[in-house]
Amino acid sequence: MTLAPTALDLLADVNLPPEVRAALDASPSVTIPASREELYALTLGPDGGPTFEVSYDVISTAGATSTRITEASVVRCRNGIAVNYPEDYIRRRDPDCMRIADDRPTDKPRYRDREGGEFDPVRSETLAWLASQPLAVVPFKAGGKTHGYPSVAIVPLNAAFFALALVDLQGWVTFEELGTFTPRSLMFVAPPFRHTHFGGRQVVVHNRSESLHEVWAYNLYPGPSAKKGVFSVLLDIGELEDKPWLTAHASAVRVTTPYDNETIIMHEGASGGGKSEMTQDLRRMDDGRILLGTNVNTDEPYIITLNESSHLRAVTDDMTLCHPSLPSSDGKLAIADAEDGWFIRIDGLTSYGEDPHLEKICIQPAEPLVFFNVQGVPDATILPWEHTLDSNGKPCPNPRVVVPRRLVPNIVDTPEEVDIRTFGVRMPACTRDNPTYGIMGIAHIVPPSLAWIWRLIAPRGDKNPSIGESKAEKKTLSHGGLVAEGVGSYWPFSTGTKVGAANLLLRQIMAAPRTRYVLTPNQHIGAYRVGFAAEWLTREYLARRGVAKLRRDRLQPARCPLFGYTLTEMVIDGQTIRPTLLRPEFQSQVGEAAYDAGAATLQSFFASELQQFLTDELDPLGREIIEAVLAGAGVERYEELTPIMG
Numbered sequence: 001m002t003l004a005p006t007a008l009d010l011l012a013d014v015n016l017p018p019e020v021r022a023a024l025d026a027s028p029s030v031t032i033p034a035s036r037e038e039l040y041a042l043t044l045g046p047d048g049g050p051t052f053e054v055s056y057d058v059i060s061t062a063g064a065t066s067t068r069i070t071e072a073s074v075v076r077c078r079n080g081i082a083v084n085y086p087e088d089y090i091r092r093r094d095p096d097c098m099r100i101a102d103d104r105p106t107d108k109p110r111y112r113d114r115e116g117g118e119f120d121p122v123r124s125e126t127l128a129w130l131a132s133q134p135l136a137v138v139p140f141k142a143g144g145k146t147h148g149y150p151s152v153a154i155v156p157l158n159a160a161f162f163a164l165a166l167v168d169l170q171g172w173v174t175f176e177e178l179g180t181f182t183p184r185s186l187m188f189v190a191p192p193f194r195h196t197h198f199g200g201r202q203v204v205v206h207n208r209s210e211s212l213h214e215v216w217a218y219n220l221y222p223g224p225s226a227k228k229g230v231f232s233v234l235l236d237i238g239e240l241e242d243k244p245w246l247t248a249h250a251s252a253v254r255v256t257t258p259y260d261n262e263t264i265i266m267h268e269g270a271s272g273g274g275k276s277e278m279t280q281d282l283r284r285m286d287d288g289r290i291l292l293g294t295n296v297n298t299d300e301p302y303i304i305t306l307n308e309s310s311h312l313r314a315v316t317d318d319m320t321l322c323h324p325s326l327p328s329s330d331g332k333l334a335i336a337d338a339e340d341g342w343f344i345r346i347d348g349l350t351s352y353g354e355d356p357h358l359e360k361i362c363i364q365p366a367e368p369l370v371f372f373n374v375q376g377v378p379d380a381t382i383l384p385w386e387h388t389l390d391s392n393g394k395p396c397p398n399p400r401v402v403v404p405r406r407l408v409p410n411i412v413d414t415p416e417e418v419d420i421r422t423f424g425v426r427m428p429a430c431t432r433d434n435p436t437y438g439i440m441g442i443a444h445i446v447p448p449s450l451a452w453i454w455r456l457i458a459p460r461g462d463k464n465p466s467i468g469e470s471k472a473e474k475k476t477l478s479h480g481g482l483v484a485e486g487v488g489s490y491w492p493f494s495t496g497t498k499v500g501a502a503n504l505l506l507r508q509i510m511a512a513p514r515t516r517y518v519l520t521p522n523q524h525i526g527a528y529r530v531g532f533a534a535e536w537l538t539r540e541y542l543a544r545r546g547v548a549k550l551r552r553d554r555l556q557p558a559r560c561p562l563f564g565y566t567l568t569e570m571v572i573d574g575q576t577i578r579p580t581l582l583r584p585e586f587q588s589q590v591g592e593a594a595y596d597a598g599a600a601t602l603q604s605f606f607a608s609e610l611q612q613f614l615t616d617e618l619d620p621l622g623r624e625i626i627e628a629v630l631a632g633a634g635v636e637r638y639e640e641l642t643p644i645m646g
Contacts, residue, residue: 153186268422419516
């Protein structure tokens with residue numbers, strides 16, 4: 001009789017660091033789920049639900065007392081599990097949670113500088129704690145199943161929901177499939193340490209060598225670890241390889257117009273910049289018309305008609321692999337999805353019928369899903385618009401669902417070449433009485449140099465729902481200011497240096513001269529509240545134009561040079577979009593004076609943020625571009641440095 005392999009048998013062919021293997025050997029039990037179904041069952045605890053509390057004994061620093069703390073609750077529902085956290089703070093990613101434990105080059109906070117000591121003793125303590133716990137061990141491929149790097153996660157068994165979210169995001173693989181391998185990354189999860197060592201804060205420690213990237217997650221919200229922690233791993237790997245490459249913070253969609261033209265659009269931006277929305281259908285009113293905007297002063301709606309919209313097939317949602325091995329023709333960026341599942345924010349779903357496609361995936365999935373910050377009633381159906389209430393009585397702004405790619409209808413599973421790269425920015429309202437930087441028109445064509453500048457700074461903009469802010473950032477944003485999310489908008493997840501990332505991003509842009517670059521706002525255009533409608537209409541317009549060469553008589557320099565060119569007109573399906581949405585300075589509630597005040601705010605912000613990149617390590621072309629911004633150059637100078645090819 002042949003016995004089934006034990007967990008330790010399955011791990012025998014994995015080349016683990018000796019101290020990690022010793023912790024696994026010492027654990028009371030190690031469970032390696034044979035299937036997703038088995039892992040899903042583990043999320044509900046030994047009794048199988050319907051509710052399960054993920055709790056830990058937290059020992060005082062003196063070691064004399066122990067307190068039982070619940071970190072999360074899991075509710076079994078008909079369409080998945082609802083995971084909720086007692087603390088508002090844990091319901092969204094802390095942007096200041098990263099710590100670097102090694103001595104490799106970095107511009108991020110080093111562990112010793114923030115925590116007042118070396119990480120090695122805490123690393124040993126963490127392994128000792130894990131050795132005392134029943135564990136779940138799951139393999140995954142950082143970067144997706146096709147192009148990813150073999151990795152392993154070690155998670156307390158009672159936090160199996162975290163492991164499930166991780167493998168849904170990264171793709172289900174087995175140790176048998178991987179065979180003998182050395183992990184390129186390891187992830188460890190130890191929730192009690194946030195109380196015993198880090199004052200209740202989210203902390204994710206990255207410990208890097210040339211061949212292994214360790215991620216030590218000290219909280220159970222998967223955003224900074226299972227999601228962005230893996231992003232950090234990919235960025236680190238890309239910087240180290242012989243042909244450096246990037247994982248872009250971007251979504252991508254194949255748009256097929258009613259005339260059967262196909263265009264690949266890749267959309268970037270800081271968190272909240274409209275990446276997930278780029279793959280979503282535009283929202284229509286009950287009568288089929290489209291509410292493009294509402295005037296914030298008069299409540300006047302601007303409604304348009306669009307008889308037939310384009311067909312969308314999602315390519316990527318948030319992490320876009322730009323690996324050199326992907327097939328591409330000369331002059332365009334080749335991409336593939338860096339994930340096997342999507343961490344979709346559903347704060348935009350507030351009632352039935354707002355996004356039927358996403359609602360159907362959530363309510364009637366082919367397999368049960370993992371929801372975060374959404375209300376769940378045992379054995380009832382989770383409704384994606386019933387968001388968990390924060391302690392202030394308001395819905396949590398960061399409800400999420402993990403959707404495996406295999407459950408997304410009509411998804412594109414092949415690498416694609418990018419025709420257009422758009423960049424989205426959350427804009428506040430701008431009026432004569434309250435001038436702000438919310439002056440971007442519905443669509444601006446920019447030379448590659450300006451495209452790089454916007455990605456270099458990546459303004460986070462108005463009322464970001466995805467992450468918490470520091471006290472200083474909250475103050476800045478509340479007063480209508482700007483906060484930079486940094487290089488490529490992936491900088492919060494990068495463990496390297498800003499200038500190194502800037503150079504890599506510039507080289508990527510310059511290597512794809514046939515890709516066109518566009519800026520588009522969301523939330524507001526001048527005095528009009530537009531939500532994401534501007535982004536959706538820009539997508540529709542660009543796709544209908546396709547890759548046809550831009551006529552120069554249809555472009556004119558924007559009043560703010562940082563916006564590049566503005567369109568002289570935008571016509572979609574025979575309907576002309578108001579010129580005041582192309583050039584907000586023409587709006588009666590805005591005017592040139594308020595526009596110029598907003599432009600001055602942007603110019604000052606960009607100038608202050610760009611100074612840090614002027615080092616000897618910066619690419620010479622990058623230096624010229626930044627010096628042009630500092631000199632207040634017109635768009636002609638940017639195009640002189642990097643011509644628009646299309």
